[in-house]
Amino acid sequence: MALGLEAGLGESVLTTRLDEIINWGRQYSLWPMVFGTACCAIEFMSAAASQHDISRFGAEVVRFSPRQADLMLVCGTISYKQAPILKRIYDQMPDPRWVVSMGACASSGGIYDNYCTVQGIHTVIPVDVYISGCPPRPEAVLDALMKIQEKIQTESVLVDRHKDFKGILD
């Protein structure tokens, strides 16, 4: 039973808040950009293949151009040599953009605590969701995707995300 203005307009119009309608659209049409470097990328392949089928969550349109994507999945170890490339790809993604750090290496350097491995990509770009595991199972990728969807729901389209982030390459 609609009230006020809506009651007068009948069933032809739906009123909602701007944040809600835009976030609803964004949640279920995330286009991932897979920044796959190592073993975790193979597990992402499994998440995309028939058995786990990431398209059930509206995120099957894998874009390899960052300009067409809004969800970055960092799957694998990031070395110091790779870090400037990661940053450049991230910078090329239009706002709003979300970042998932998949696996132990991307999240913390993992077992590679040494001279060539970045000890967590949060030192280079802002991260929204971390997945544990070496490598994580495909279900964990889907879980991270759902966490991103929940996060989107609570955000406002008017607020810039991670405006004052400063990493080692900034």
Place this chain on the structure above:
Amino acid sequence: MTDSLTDKLKVLFPDIEPRTVLDCTVIDVDPGSVPQVMEQLKTYPDLGFSMLLDITAVDYLTYPQRPAARFCVVYTLRNWERNWLLQVRTPIPDPEWGVESVAHLWGAADWAEREVYDQYGINFRNHPDLRRILNHWQFEGHPLRKDYDIFKGQICYEADRLEDEIRARLASKGIDESTMQDINTEMMFLNLGPSHPATHGAIRIFTALDGETIMANVNEIGYLHRGFEKTAENRTYNQIIPLTDRLNYCSALMNNIGYVKAVESWLGLEITERAMFMRVILSEFFRVQDHLVCLAANLVDMGGLTNYWYLYNEKEASYDLIARLTGARLTSSFTRIGGMYRDFYEGWQEDMEQQLKAIEKGVNDSLKLVLQNRIVHDRTQGTCVLTPETALSYGYTGPNLRSTGVSFDLRKDSPYYNYEAFDFYVPVGSQGDIYDRMMVRFEEIFESIKIVRQAMKMIPEGPVFVDDHRVALPPKDQVYNKIEGLANHFKLIFEGVKTPAGEWYNSYEAANGELGFHFVSDGSGTPYKLKVRPPCFYAMGGFHEMIEGEMIADAVINLGSINIIGGELDR
């Protein structure tokens, strides 16, 4: 076989005394005579070492029995026809002066010497392009030197330009500004990677294009350099097994087996019959997995997405079996020095047989789409041809080498784990083009399945671990109730499996080719040095020879066809 090599070497080099370490002959040469000795080793028909497998160096700074020279460079050579393996060692008193380059003799030396320069700071005189390869260009110091701190990371602020390198490559092919003015066109430079779907990881393929034709190509690797070798120097032998999982992560268990086989060979450990059969079954099962991923990805690059589902779904289903057996899907860590982590589970034969049938069906379905397909034939036949000479010179091994017609396979030529008892053949190609590389892999899937089935019939009952207190953990009741058991357990965990001091090389036929390990042990439970000879590294080193003169789209499917795995390439 090795005796005749020793005799030949004694005749040719009277003042050099050859030694034999495991199945490898070792000679010591002073740095001044390296160019001459290496040339003779390659060109004398009696010797004919057509393959340079690997070059590495050792830093003896903290070694207990330190020789006079701090550094030593080790070349590993192979004569595949006569099954000779030779290591040439030369002391390097002064790394700045270094040693003469052998890049004019073997193509493989180009990248191998760059790696030694990068990691150890040893100069190779007259090398065509001596610069860093694994570490970034802003890196200072040489990480594998013993006085470099493992935790000392160095930030890289921007990627290398590579412009000078590609211009030099163009010039070496006789193309410069004036040629382009003559034909009234401009050269276009195009980057494929480091972040590009076609690179299947992180590799940078930098090309100079005339239209869509590749005129020159240089490649940059090292984006996934994770410091395997430095990390291994700080782990006990058994702790390194999880690191080997992540070399070629498409066939993790094969790396586990290759690694423990190399350690066991030095310890002189005879593993149990059942463990040996388990290793054969799992090796071949993982060879199938590796080829499935390679072919699935390669066919996607060609636009055949349906093949991806046919092939990859079987790989996905195999993970269920693998997870049931090892507890993990991808990174199994299933071997231990002296045996296997545990035995097969109850009822594995049925699961395995069912899985093999499913794989056969998937592969046959895919072959129905590919084998008689005119588009696939036009796309792959006669493109990116690799000649046997180029393949050997660049150190190609495995399916890539066999696709050129060279029937070299360690399982046949230097059998281990009773491979001589199995009935299988080694598929070889005739043209060395992309089609052959794909078809060799398709055929190898069927051959590997054959081996698995035979081994499943023959596998004996019994323990999967040797009964040797030097490597095997004591049973739990002894650990908790007896001081000897407790001490034994404690020492094996904290100090690791002790290996006698010395240096050795041992190799194994992995899915991509010869996977070798060069160890230096100081007698402790931690390797003093561990160098991996990765098959991918050398396949990528010859990549430009395959794609120059071809179209840019062919470079993409060619990369898929040689199956580059980043973890193994950059370590």
